[in-house]
Amino acid sequence: MTRAALLTHTLPDGSAHLDLLIERAEGHDPDERALIAWRLPVASRDAILTGAGGPVDADRLADHRRLYLSHQGPVPGGRGEVRLLASGRASGLVESEGQADAAIDWGAGAVAMRARRRRQGGWRIFTTPLADPP
Secondary structure: EEEEEEEEEOOOOOOOEEEEEEEEEOOOOOOOOOOEEEEEHEEEEEEEEHHHOEEEEEEEEEEEEEHHHHOOOOOOOOEEEEEEEEEEEEEEEEEEEEEEEEEEEOOOEEEEEEEEEEEOOOOEEEEEEEEOOO
């Protein structure tokens, strides 16, 4: 299993969003850009963690370094600060052009996640609760 994290990222101007991170493959190099990353609205927290609340609009970010699975505090380069909201285990990651699917066990609950690139731009992430965690 690989790891997943949900972070609150507060920017220097005080605005905030969530970063959803999923590790592509197990590894230990903290500087390896091994994390698929999306920027999500703060209000999407429950949808991502529990599967409640319907689809979430998201923006795909550049791959992130593995260190962000556990990093809390300032982001280098004056890009704000991050706080870890949840960490979990991901399994069954399937990624192809314009889509990614995985099961994520956040500990308090598990979700099946489907991310799809939208024709009009951006991404949409769908989550549904899983009765049996991966």
